[in-house]
Amino acid sequence: MDATLSLNTTKTAAPGSGTHAPRDAHRPRPSIARVNTELVLIRGLPGSGKSTMAKVLALVGYEHYEADMFFLRDGVYAFDPVRVRDAHAWCQAMTLSALMEGKRTVVSNTFTSLQELAPYQAMSRNVRIVEATGRWCGAHKVPASTLQWMAERWEVLGT
16 A cells, blocks of 8 residues: 555645535534544545545454545445535535544545545544555555546645
8 A cells, every 4th residue: 555645734624615515505504513523534535546545444443434435325336426425424414423423533535636635524533645656456446537537636745
């Protein structure tokens, strides 16, 4: 597994402020108290090893979530682009619930823009961000044009 960066971060942002916020994100949300529970965010392009890293952490007791899990039905991945916002809202809700229960949690998503990290960063004071940089054939066979688009919109983490 390849990873290039690991940062502890304490950035504050409102839940749902990311690109993939739920459709009702314009509604005021009650503020949440940030917990101290450990949250690991793994970001990277498709095929970079994000899910593999997260699964290793799950083996040692972390709760593992990613938006792609929303599209699993009876073990079969059935991506629906119309439901991407719902998938990210589900992932955020599951993550927050686990953190509030005191469970160490790992989330693996592409997080190509820093704004997509913000809702998760707002959940805990104990956040680590890891960038996966491997180059394997991704599980979902993402088209080369989509990979190129994602790479072009990639935002670098500040140090």
